[in-house]
Amino acid sequence: TRSDQYLDYLERELALAAPLFDAAREVQQLHLGGGTPNFLDIPRMHRLMESLARHFHFAAPAEREFGIEIDPRFADADYVRALGGFGFNRISVGIQDFDPVVQAAVNRIQSEAETRAVLDSARAAGFRSASVDLIYGLPLQSPAGFARTLDEVVALAPDRVAVYGYAHLPAMFKPQTQIRAEDLPDPATRLELLRLAIDRLGAAGYLYVGMDHFARADDELVRAQRSGGLQRNFQGYSTHGDCDIVGLGVSAIGRNADTYSQNPRDLPGYYIALDHGQLPVARGLRLSRDDLVRRDAIGELMCHGNLDTVAFGTRHGLAFDEYFADALDRLATLAADGLVVVDERAIRVTPRGRFLLRSIAMCFDSYLDTGSAEVRYSRTI
Secondary structure (H helix, E strand, O other), rough: OOHHHHHHHHHHHHHHHHHOOOOOOOOOEEEEEOOOHHHHHHHHHHHHHHHHHOOOEEEHHHHEEEEEEHHHOOOOOOHHHHHHOOOOOEEEEEEEEOOOHHHHHHHHOOOOHHEEEEEEEEHHHOEEEEEEEEEEEOOOOOHHHHHHHHHHHHHHHHOEEEEOOOOOOEEHHHHHHHOHHHHHOOHHHHHHHHHHHHHHHHHHEEEEEEOEEEEEEOOHHHHHHHHHEEEEEEOEEEOOOOOOOOOOOOEEEEEEOEEEOOOOOOHHHHHHHHOOOOOOOOEEEEEEHHHHHHHHHHHHHHHHHHEEEHHHHHHHHHOOOOOOHHHHHHHHHHHHHHOOOOOOEEEEEEOOOOHHHHHHOOOOOOOOOOOOOHHHHHHOO
């Protein structure tokens, strides 16, 4: 089958990649994502986990954070229970929106009952955490319908909720060509949808961690944020953000020290490289000193909402105001809008600005054409 063929090639990649790492290094986190990993049935998932354990040294069960993204339309209690037996202890369930009109528009019909069944099964199987993903800005989405979805999500009582803004990129994602651009909410409606999520989730006791993520007060991300230990990598917020990331499989992205690499985004390209006995790396980037400095500044703002510019300058051996003169010029517009406060010693994100962290972080990204404040807002809301 196609699943077996893919696993055959994935095992080839594992055999090539694993010897490049110190065998004593422990795998603290494992994440299966990038679509619908549960297209693998139980025997094939078992095969995958055995192969991973054979090539890498897993941390002790109590120290592992093994997560998987699940499409509840294709998972039952037996499947979730099996995942727990394989060592998974975190589950993420995609919802998008429970509104039937929106589901029809995006061709994803999924009931609240299906979703609840998966979450209940995960709790019964002893999973440490269950999270759900919502999307605002979908075609035909309305504030009234999204409010109902939020109420249903609160009733499901997940540990974390991610609320992502829909990005319409039909040239990059072929299924989006079926979505009519005129059915998408305008920027004002998108902002209202985001405000609804903030208000409803906040009223239900969820705290805003940052960059689309909400969590219960006792969640480890919230505790890490309070203690100053919250980190972020390209996968999201984490308490293990400084770990190297070994990307495996088609389109996977890895991060090792000061480098990033990505596998081919198409199966033929992925298979051809492995047929030649080569690691399937399609592209890579070694970060410059400027990249590392900017990554640190962006990380501080995204994780803590505060950047001590004096300490930062000392740590990196630079005069902050001179080095980031362009970024500070761009921040001035956001400061005038009440999103940040900038003085001679620090940059502090205001309560209002916390919900527009992307716009603030973009000021420090030298790879982006940041444009006007209006353009930045429309891109990030």
